[in-house]
Amino acid sequence: MTDMPMIDTPSPNFDDRKLPISMLVLHYTGMPDAPSAINWLASGQSKVSAHYVVTETGEIVRMVDEGKRAWHAGRSHWRGIDDVNSASIGIEIVNPGHEWGYRPFPDAQIGSLIPLMHAIVQRHGITRGNIVGHSDVAPARKQDPGELFPWGQLARLRLALPRPTRNLMDPHWSDGGFMLALERFGYDITEPEAAVVAFQRRFRPELIDGIIDGECRAILLGLLLPKPRGDD
Numbered sequence: 001m002t003d004m005p006m007i008d009t010p011s012p013n014f015d016d017r018k019l020p021i022s023m024l025v026l027h028y029t030g031m032p033d034a035p036s037a038i039n040w041l042a043s044g045q046s047k048v049s050a051h052y053v054v055t056e057t058g059e060i061v062r063m064v065d066e067g068k069r070a071w072h073a074g075r076s077h078w079r080g081i082d083d084v085n086s087a088s089i090g091i092e093i094v095n096p097g098h099e100w101g102y103r104p105f106p107d108a109q110i111g112s113l114i115p116l117m118h119a120i121v122q123r124h125g126i127t128r129g130n131i132v133g134h135s136d137v138a139p140a141r142k143q144d145p146g147e148l149f150p151w152g153q154l155a156r157l158r159l160a161l162p163r164p165t166r167n168l169m170d171p172h173w174s175d176g177g178f179m180l181a182l183e184r185f186g187y188d189i190t191e192p193e194a195a196v197v198a199f200q201r202r203f204r205p206e207l208i209d210g211i212i213d214g215e216c217r218a219i220l221l222g223l224l225l226p227k228p229r230g231d232d
Contacts, residue, residue: 030097164222
């Protein structure tokens with residue numbers, strides 16, 4: 001499936017897809033170390049899995065065939081899709097997470113993640129707007145891959161949507177108007193504050209307070225404005 005060197009550690013936790021692949025979901029493992037995370041994902045008792053794991057030293061572990069539905073996203077939603085697992089490839093990125101000592105992602109790890117993502121995106125025709133974090137698709141439950149994840153670096157390589165920075169204009173939406181726009185962009189807004197926090201964690205990580213302000217409105221407007229063909 002790819003020429004990249006990989007370690008095969010099959011997980012029994014998968015089933016058949018019900019939707020074509022259109023998304024890529026990035027996670028952090030949120031466990032103390034790589035062996036613990038990989039063992040858990042490979043255990044039939046855990047009922048969770050991912051297609052790939054990328055360790056902090058840059059090793060890539062393949063756990064579920066891309067043609068199968070891995071169990072990584074749980075209860076989630078993005079752009080009208082509720083069965084995110086069926087529509088996505090899931091990559092777990094080894095990091096202790098907020099519970100065990102959240103820290104920056106090493107260069108070696110991101111250096112392996114980038115070509116893996118590129119191959120997946122090219123293989124399945126996944127648009128940048130559908131390359132998301134776990135917190136984007138499950139804002140009320142998840143924080144990963146978190147505010148330290150280098151989304152900007154991926155965006156420069158066309159592996160994520162960039163944060164709008166030019167010609168920002170505050171549309172002065174009401175809070176309700178902002179939430180409707182956030183839903184239009186793709187988020188589940190059932191729990192409004194959680195959705196705002198998830199949006200900030202992704203697109204304004206330097207200030208995550210759950211408050212809808214002019215900068216948040218301007219960034220969201222920039223994301224919603226029409227883009228050149230093929231630039232989503």
